[in-house]
Amino acid sequence: MVATLPSRVRANAGPAAARRRRSPWAVLRENVVWGVAVLALIYLLLPNLVVVLFSFNKPNGRFNYTWQRFSLDAWLHPCAAPGMCESLGLSLKIGVVATIVSTLLGTMIAFALARYRFRGRTGSNLLIFLPMATPEVVMGSSLLTLFVSMGIPLGRTTILIAHIMFCLSYVVVTVKARIAGLDPRLEQAAADLYANEWQTFRRITLPLVAPGIAAGALLAFSLSFDDYIVTNFNASNASITFPMYVWGAAARGTPVQINVIGTAMFVLAVLAVALGQLAGRRRSR
Amino acid sequence: MTATSAAPAARSRRRIAGLPYLLLLPGMLWLGVFFVVPMVFLLSQSLQTGTLETGYRLTFHFATYSDSLAQFSRQFVRSFEYAFLATVLALLISYPLAYAIALKSGRWKPVLLVVVVAPFFTSFLLRTLAWQTILNSDGLVMKFFRGTHLIELTSALGWTNGSQLLSSPLAVVTGLTYNFLPFMTLPLFASLDRLDPRLLEAAGDLYATPLTAFRRVTLPISMPGVVAGTLLTFIPAAGDYINSQLLGNPQTAMIGQVIEGYFLRINDYPTAAALSFALMFTILVLVSVYVRKSGTEELV
Amino acid sequence: MAGAARADNSGDLVLSSLTKRFGAFTAVDDVDLRIPQGSFFALLGPSGCGKTTTLRMVAGLEQPTAGEVRIGAHDITYDKPYRRPVNTVFQSYALFPHLSVRENVAFGLKRRRSSQVDKLVADVLELTELQALAARKPGQLSGGQQQRVALARAIVNKPAVLLLDEPLGALDLKLRRQMQVELKRIQTEVGLTFVHVTHDQEEAMTMADTIAVMNAGRIEQLGAPAELYENPATTFTANFLGQSNLIRATVRDRQPDSATVALPSGTLRVPASRLPAGIDDVWVGVRPEKISVESEPTGPSGASNRIAGLVVTDASFMGVSTQYLVRTPWGQELMVFEQNRGRAAIHRPGDKVSLSFSAEHTFALDAGQDVEAGIDLDETPS
Numbered sequence: 001m002v003a004t005l006p007s008r009v010r011a012n013a014g015p016a017a018a019r020r021r022r023s024p025w026a027v028l029r030e031n032v033v034w035g036v037a038v039l040a041l042i043y044l045l046l047p048n049l050v051v052v053l054f055s056f057n058k059p060n061g062r063f064n065y066t067w068q069r070f071s072l073d074a075w076l077h078p079c080a081a082p083g084m085c086e087s088l089g090l091s092l093k094i095g096v097v098a099t100i101v102s103t104l105l106g107t108m109i110a111f112a113l114a115r116y117r118f119r120g121r122t123g124s125n126l127l128i129f130l131p132m133a134t135p136e137v138v139m140g141s142s143l144l145t146l147f148v149s150m151g152i153p154l155g156r157t158t159i160l161i162a163h164i165m166f167c168l169s170y171v172v173v174t175v176k177a178r179i180a181g182l183d184p185r186l187e188q189a190a191a192d193l194y195a196n197e198w199q200t201f202r203r204i205t206l207p208l209v210a211p212g213i214a215a216g217a218l219l220a221f222s223l224s225f226d227d228y229i230v231t232n233f234n235a236s237n238a239s240i241t242f243p244m245y246v247w248g249a250a251a252r253g254t255p256v257q258i259n260v261i262g263t264a265m266f267v268l269a270v271l272a273v274a275l276g277q278l279a280g281r282r283r284s285r
Numbered sequence: 286m287t288a289t290s291a292a293p294a295a296r297s298r299r300r301i302a303g304l305p306y307l308l309l310l311p312g313m314l315w316l317g318v319f320f321v322v323p324m325v326f327l328l329s330q331s332l333q334t335g336t337l338e339t340g341y342r343l344t345f346h347f348a349t350y351s352d353s354l355a356q357f358s359r360q361f362v363r364s365f366e367y368a369f370l371a372t373v374l375a376l377l378i379s380y381p382l383a384y385a386i387a388l389k390s391g392r393w394k395p396v397l398l399v400v401v402v403a404p405f406f407t408s409f410l411l412r413t414l415a416w417q418t419i420l421n422s423d424g425l426v427m428k429f430f431r432g433t434h435l436i437e438l439t440s441a442l443g444w445t446n447g448s449q450l451l452s453s454p455l456a457v458v459t460g461l462t463y464n465f466l467p468f469m470t471l472p473l474f475a476s477l478d479r480l481d482p483r484l485l486e487a488a489g490d491l492y493a494t495p496l497t498a499f500r501r502v503t504l505p506i507s508m509p510g511v512v513a514g515t516l517l518t519f520i521p522a523a524g525d526y527i528n529s530q531l532l533g534n535p536q537t538a539m540i541g542q543v544i545e546g547y548f549l550r551i552n553d554y555p556t557a558a559a560l561s562f563a564l565m566f567t568i569l570v571l572v573s574v575y576v577r578k579s580g581t582e583e584l585v
Numbered sequence: 586m587a588g589a590a591r592a593d594n595s596g597d598l599v600l601s602s603l604t605k606r607f608g609a610f611t612a613v614d615d616v617d618l619r620i621p622q623g624s625f626f627a628l629l630g631p632s633g634c635g636k637t638t639t640l641r642m643v644a645g646l647e648q649p650t651a652g653e654v655r656i657g658a659h660d661i662t663y664d665k666p667y668r669r670p671v672n673t674v675f676q677s678y679a680l681f682p683h684l685s686v687r688e689n690v691a692f693g694l695k696r697r698r699s700s701q702v703d704k705l706v707a708d709v710l711e712l713t714e715l716q717a718l719a720a721r722k723p724g725q726l727s728g729g730q731q732q733r734v735a736l737a738r739a740i741v742n743k744p745a746v747l748l749l750d751e752p753l754g755a756l757d758l759k760l761r762r763q764m765q766v767e768l769k770r771i772q773t774e775v776g777l778t779f780v781h782v783t784h785d786q787e788e789a790m791t792m793a794d795t796i797a798v799m800n801a802g803r804i805e806q807l808g809a810p811a812e813l814y815e816n817p818a819t820t821f822t823a824n825f826l827g828q829s830n831l832i833r834a835t836v837r838d839r840q841p842d843s844a845t846v847a848l849p850s851g852t853l854r855v856p857a858s859r860l861p862a863g864i865d866d867v868w869v870g871v872r873p874e875k876i877s878v879e880s881e882p883t884g885p886s887g888a889s890n891r892i893a894g895l896v897v898t899d900a901s902f903m904g905v906s907t908q909y910l911v912r913t914p915w916g917q918e919l920m921v922f923e924q925n926r927g928r929a930a931i932h933r934p935g936d937k938v939s940l941s942f943s944a945e946h947t948f949a950l951d952a953g954q955d956v957e958a959g960i961d962l963d964e965t966p967s
Binding site: 185191194195199203208 | 680682693
């Protein structure tokens with residue numbers, strides 16, 4: 001069967017011919033994706049770099065927006081800004097408790113949804129999805145109306161309740177994805193090898209799902225620690241979290257110390273991720 | 286035969302009856318009490334009249350909705366405009382990024398993923414404040430805009446006002462897009478990561494140009510990621526007010542600011558609740574229309 | 586739990602009227618089997634015939650719709666998998682990725698609180714030649730090594746019955762042949778009952794003492810490999826095991842020791858023992874390798890059966906043998922495999938030939954059976 005190849009194919013025949021023909025237009029076209037990607041990465045990281053950079057600034061006025069000169073003052077006196085370290089402490093405490101509770105409840109839900117068929121499964125899935133699809137303004141304000149109507153005083157407890165609520169869905173989604181990726185034949189093999197249901201769960205299922213649970217917990221913590229809008233609706237003047245402090249600072253005056261905290265968080269997180277990667281690599285060796 | 290099969294069947298299903306329900310109960314109860322019930326309270330509050338001092342009574346005063354929406358229609362519409370802009374921009378910026386990471390990064394894939402998520406490691410308020418530094422009147426970006434006379438162009442378009450980049454719609458949309466970029470990138474990446482590069486080779490083998498291969502192979506396969514990403518970006522962006530407050534001016538106010546103000550400062554709960562509920566309802570309608578059109582049922 | 590498992594180390598595996606239905610679809614249809622203790626038994630059939638479902642019911646991973654599974658005197662039909670003295674080597678191996686080879690192998694022993702874990706594990710690692718890999722994780726092993734770990738993990742528990750679900754499917758040809766020999770050796774050495782599920786008829790015939798051919802949820806035929814091969818009882822077995830030529834014929838004359846059957850042209854003799862009783866419309870069958878090809882005109886021959894007047898339509902030289910396709914006077918194409926003894930010249934397409942074979946190699950089957958059954962099902966799945 002002798003067919004005539006389309007002219008495009010004939011023209012592009014041979015790698016040597018292709019190399020000779022590369023016009024600047026072709027080079028641009030091949031690299032446009034990476035070009036835009038790099039620009040996007042710059043766009044993404046620029047504010048982070050600014051935060052880090054300006055933690056070493058010594059501003060003239062109350063605000064830390066223009067570079068004056070290099071100084072380690074803020075790093076040496078991280079708690080010099082009044083009220084900041086207290087707010088940091090509160091954020092950490094709430095973060096830890098919210099993480100523990102939401103991870104526990106969320107993991108249980110994830111197992112129920114991923115493993116069992118029961119009536120109300122679709123409804124449950126929907127209820128899990130809804131908080132992720134609701135703007136924070138709506139969630140925060142609705143909780144406010146609940147607390148006010150029930151006469152519950154605003155403060156640390158109400159903040160904690162709100163945080164657990166919106167972290168749940170994210171934990172469920174993360175853990176559920178991990179469970180779904182688990183080969184069911186591994187549990188069948190365990191049963192075949194004399195492990196009853198509890199032993200199978202403890203020795204096979206749980207260790208294999210653990211990375212997903214850890215990821216969910218990490219996500220919950222970062223969501224809780226970084227939350228402003230929902231927290232603001234459900235807090236009182238006595239319970240200032242770190243984001244609330246920063247927001248107030250944006251109006252009052254931004255101490256350099258908030259950049260120090262921001263940088264420290266960033267470095268810690270990067271270290272944690274790097275350690276996690278290394279640990280994962282060593283485990284598989 | 287039937288007698289023996291009935292009893293052992295019950296014996297073999299010896300697991301705790303209703304185990305899934307037991308597992309679901311605590312978490313679902315929490316969501317029910319602290320998510321669903323507050324929504325009901327919000328709806329009810331929006332139909333009440335009164336003040337914080339004299340107390341509220343449920344009077345089914347539907348006029349609250351029409352009044353508040355009429356009063357704040359500009360902010361309401363503007364929120365969706367900005368959210369839409371931010372979503373489209375985020376999509377245009379994220380797609381090449383996600384594509385590069387998923388298909389062209391080889392060994393660097395895990396590192397790049399960490400880089401995309403890295404911004405989350407610093408408080409988002411701090412990062413948004415950093416934009417004030419970046420777009421400052423004395424900053425490099427401003428100097429660039431002045432030098433190339435771009436500032437005059439954007440002012441003519443109404444994107445900036447006067448001679449500064451801050452306190453303008455441009456700054457607000459920049460901040461919005463920036464804040465939600467990872468939310469768009471990660472689902473896109475997850476979708477594109479599943480694309481088998483050999484499909485593109487096959488397309489090329491069948492006389493498709495790179496552009497055609499993208500249109501007919503890559504784009505359709507990445508659609509679930511596009512849908513997920515746009516939802517995860519649009520929904521929170523519509524209700525956001527941080528960017529507008531920090532980077533904008535009173536003319537860029539979004540509905541979130543109004544709601545916050547009316548709840549926490551003016552204490553006019555019915556109006557605020559009505560606006561809040563209207564926002565939620567509009568988003569739900571838009572989302573369900575969008576999801577049905579793009580055909581992805583299982584989002585969770 | 587552990588005690589019950591050890592006591593049941595004796596006894597045949599018996600399946601009685603075992604049935605499994607998935608909604609309207611019957612996967613396993615009223616199967617009766619007795620598998621003698623200590624034998625190497627193969628369950629052979631194409632994909633979808635129900636062999637894996639049967640295996641899973643023995644393992645306890647599926648619940649039967651009806652019927653019983655017994656080992657010796659014990660009815661284990663509805664026992665949980667971890668209460669049965671049965672272990673499985675899974676098709677995908679199902680090795681625990683987060684445990685080392687040693688931990689994988691020791692898993693079953695530890696659950697049963699065995700007091701000799703280390704010694705038993707060491708012994709079986711030696712048996713399967715895995716000592717050097719004991720500390721590695723499954724992700725660091727090759728396919729063949731993983732397969733051996735799966736095997737070691739199962740046999741270390743000395744179960745009453747060891748089930749193997751197409752364990753060699755993922756291995757390349759050379760490794761597969763090696764493992765077939767290995768498995769047979771290990772089975773003989775350890776003396777456990779092996780039930781091997783496979784679609785590969787060569788594998789089944791090589792390794793098993795007894796084969797059950799399964800088709801669409803039923804057992805077609807049960808017997809030793811040679812018996813099944815030389816005396817197929819159904820067209821399915823005739824076509825699925827090796828290949829057969831099946832010719833439509835009518836029984837003309839029944840004698841005490843043989844019968845004459847009439848082909849569309851010519852007659853053949855079939856031994857009485859190979860005729861279905863009381864049926865006159867039959868498929869007459871003979872295997873391709875049993876036939877000799879002679880150029881026409883032919884002299885007298887000692888062979889008892891002969892078909893004359895055929896034309897060669899295709900000849901493929903395969904090295905060891907030559908495969909011929911010959912067309913009969915009535916238009917049917919028959920297959921012949923002639924061993925390459927280096928003596929006779931190879932016939933070419935267009936040659937006029939006749940086929941001869943002995944009556945002892947001829948069999949007859951009920952013409953009511955589907956002549957296409959079992960053909961082209963012996964494919965290696967991807």
